[in-house]
Amino acid sequence: MTRIVKDPAERRLELIEAAESLFAKKGYEDTAVSEIVKKVKVGQGTFYHYFKSKEDILEAVAKKVVAPYVEDVRNIAKGNEGPATKVNSILNGILKANDSDLGIMKLMHQKGNHLLHQKVEKALEEGMSPIVTEILSKGIAEGVFKTEYPDESFGFLIASTLYLSHNFSWDHESRERMHTALEDITSRVLGVTDYRFHLEI
Amino acid sequence: MTRIVKDPAERRLELIEAAESLFAKKGYEDTAVSEIVKKVKVGQGTFYHYFKSKEDILEAVAKKVVAPYVEDVRNIAKGNEGPATKVNSILNGILKANDSDLGIMKLMHQKGNHLLHQKVEKALEEGMSPIVTEILSKGIAEGVFKTEYPDESFGFLIASTLYLSHNFSWDHESRERMHTALEDITSRVLGVTDYRFHLEI
Structure with a gap:
């Protein structure tokens, strides 16, 4: 399988949109970073490359x-x-x-x-x-x-x-x-x- | 042991004060009615005599x-x-x-x-x-x-x-x-x- 390397701005937006959708559904407090990365199908490391924290x-x-x-x-x-x-x-x-x-x-x-x-x-x-x-x-x-x-x-x-x-x-x-x-x-x-x-x- | 029968207004206030202190410590969402009655040492029935709900x-x-x-x-x-x-x-x-x-x-x-x-x-x-x-x-x-x-x-x-x-x-x-x-x-x-x-x- 070929690994698709996304444009950083695009990847960042993907993470933001995933977070937004989870916050809307479950609330900020009950959403874990692990759920955000799971939704985008990337590792935790990728998240912390773009964001310091939840x-x-x-x-x-x-x-x-x-x-x-x-x-x-x-x-x-x-x-x-x-x-x-x-x-x-x-x-x-x-x-x-x-x-x-x-x-x-x-x-x-x-x-x-x-x-x-x-x-x-x-x-x-x-x-x-x-x-x-x-x-x-x-x-x-x-x-x-x-x-x-x-x-x-x-x-x-x-x-x-x-x-x-x-x-x-x-x-x-x-x-x-x-x-x-x-x-x-x-x-x-x-x-x-x-x-x-x-x-x- | 003699059962102490409290004045209803006093009992009600006790429940309110217990709830206030729990809401201050744990937040409303994370406080259960069972914890309020436990703090005042009364049964759930007493709570529902004074209040319809949390x-x-x-x-x-x-x-x-x-x-x-x-x-x-x-x-x-x-x-x-x-x-x-x-x-x-x-x-x-x-x-x-x-x-x-x-x-x-x-x-x-x-x-x-x-x-x-x-x-x-x-x-x-x-x-x-x-x-x-x-x-x-x-x-x-x-x-x-x-x-x-x-x-x-x-x-x-x-x-x-x-x-x-x-x-x-x-x-x-x-x-x-x-x-x-x-x-x-x-x-x-x-x-x-x-x-x-x-x-x-």
Whole structure:
């Protein structure tokens, strides 16, 4: 049998995808490195060539799952819309992602994936921060936003949006009211007077 | 040997305290009802006389650990200070509780206690909401706060405060800046112009 030598980047991705699928099924805590390598059909040595530890591959999984969200924000930033419209789109993106039953949410709410949840939030923040900072600086320069604390304000808005969207049990009416409240709060926090935020229910 | 018949409220509390101590040591997931009853030296039947399930006693533990915090808020509400000063004290209380190494924090960050974390947040919200709503209504009536969304705004401020205090890794300077930002944001969100919030580092 010929031994297939894989491209290192490809092999690394294979390991990450195997880990992701096991973490989604069994949770991070109950997944052993031996199970990850078994799934990819390589030895433990190969694993430790790419990753220092199980926690190290967890961070890689977190970065992989947040990548499309960071990409969405990057695309919003590239557009021709004004800074307030861009902020509006980013907040709607967060609300939509949190509402969905997609992979990332399933993964994060799987039993034993509390640490992954933390790593995902960190990876999201690290990926999005520089892009968002640029949008906010531009908005302040243009006089659309009036605040001395743009980054902190945006951090607070994201935290609150996540807090809002975690309250799954709300009925439609409460959600609608919360969204209206968040539109008002966003205007106040960023000091916006000439733009009306609109969050989708 | 004489069988000691305990007062039902006392027995119930004993079970809650045993569960709390086991959840703190081993985590909720890895604690069995059989271990709780063994610690109190009663039979399983006694447990099920007081609680429907392990999740039921988890809720009782959550209510017990949040009780002193709800009591603090109740005492703040009773004081003679103005509504803005009261809000300021409540936010400082949250910051201080999150910073501490006390029982509740240890309990919540113990592996396997993700569900307890959720129950604690729910119990805090349920306990504090009616008290806070009264403070906010008074502040709006007196013209100290200007907002159409008092409850939502306060939820937003609490989420933001928790978000802030979860970033343990920050150095003193970043924390100071974040506190100043939060003071500014609180004024904006509640529409306060005649009071300067002051959060302790």
